Amino acid sequence: MQTTLFIPLALGLALALPAQDGAPKVAEVGEVVAEFSFGAMLNGDGRTKISEFRGQPILLDFWGTH
Amino acid sequence: MPQAIKHDLEKRDRGLVVILPECQGADLDTLPAFLWKMFPTMEARVSIERGTPVTRGNGLPASALIGVDGTLLWSGHPSSGAKQIDELTEVELKKMASGWGATPEAKKARQQLYGKRNLAEAKKLIAALADDNNEKAGLQLELATAFAWRAKAVQHLRDEGRLAEAKTMATALKKIASGVADWDAEVATLVAGFEGPEGQSEMTQAKKVDGVLARVRDKKMKVADAIKPMRAIAKAAAGTKAGERAEKLAAAFEAAPSAK
Numbered sequence A: 001m002q003t004t005l006f007i008p009l010a011l012g013l014a015l016a017l018p019a020q021d022g023a024p025k026v027a028e029v030g031e032v033v034a035e036f037s038f039g040a041m042l043n044g045d046g047r048t049k050i051s052e053f054r055g056q057p058i059l060l061d062f063w064g065t066h
Numbered sequence B: 001m002p003q004a005i006k007h008d009l010e011k012r013d014r015g016l017v018v019i020l021p022e023c024q025g026a027d028l029d030t031l032p033a034f035l036w037k038m039f040p041t042m043e044a045r046v047s048i049e050r051g052t053p054v055t056r057g058n059g060l061p062a063s064a065l066i067g068v069d070g071t072l073l074w075s076g077h078p079s080s081g082a083k084q085i086d087e088l089t090e091v092e093l094k095k096m097a098s099g100w101g102a103t104p105e106a107k108k109a110r111q112q113l114y115g116k117r118n119l120a121e122a123k124k125l126i127a128a129l130a131d132d133n134n135e136k137a138g139l140q141l142e143l144a145t146a147f148a149w150r151a152k153a154v155q156h157l158r159d160e161g162r163l164a165e166a167k168t169m170a171t172a173l174k175k176i177a178s179g180v181a182d183w184d185a186e187v188a189t190l191v192a193g194f195e196g197p198e199g200q201s202e203m204t205q206a207k208k209v210d211g212v213l214a215r216v217r218d219k220k221m222k223v224a225d226a227i228k229p230m231r232a233i234a235k236a237a238a239g240t241k242a243g244e245r246a247e248k249l250a251a252a253f254e255a256a257p258s259a260k
Helices: B002-014 B031-038 B082-098 B104-115 B119-128 B136-159 B163-176 B181-192 B197-217 B224-236 B241-255
Strands: A058-062 B017-022 B045-048 B062-066 B072-076
Touching (some): B002 B017, B002 B082, B062 B082, B072 B082, B082 B104, B104 B119, B136 B163, B163 B181, B163 B197, B197 B241
Parallel strands (some): B017 B045
Antiparallel strands (some): A058 B062
């Protein structure tokens, strides 16, 4: 099994292990969100990784077009 | 979504990042037309959801708030958490402005890095931290990331034809990273990219694109009425990134249902 270590967001030290399928562990409230990428974005500035937004609060609003 | 858009409009200048992941299979090629129809004043980031690793409520809509240190602070249905989202966001924006850390020195470094956005000063403070300070390595990584994304953003915005934003970013980076030998040459190259007659000519066209967009977003021009001026800019700026952007926007306006 390939194990990937995700660069931590908190303190730059804590390590988050991925789930068995290789996807990052889903964070519960109070936990540090593991590194991941949003992919391409509209209206963005080229930042896609969650670690690149460190230092700013992020409000995610999941929605659908249908 | 309307509440998140409101947060974006009201708090983006203070540092809040609003991201709207679409979860029902839309793609980034067709999404602009939908957005210009439904939310013409909206400027928040939109992504295609592909497994954001945060817990959230069942179904849509759903929201999640991530703090300045990467901690998931809240998740659930946006209407049930409106007050909490407001309060927590304010706490985080204050934390961003004042810095945080296990030691006063680390807090001060983050205040410069994130609150004052002074990368050169943050670098000095981080360098001065004792080697046994548990946060030093993390702060060095944060500083490197803060410089790297800004440098990358200049190129990204140029590639998208958003030249005025790219130049603003490059100029700001020159100011906040000034005097750091590791960064000076890279920043000088980024800033120089906007000089010269060709660059200035494209900038003029790019600003015209921004002008039309501003009129649409300020509701001074309907989306349908913006097609013609945008096509004219696309023609005048043909062969440039600004021209490509104008053409894409004109096509999105045309495809927006309200334009038909």
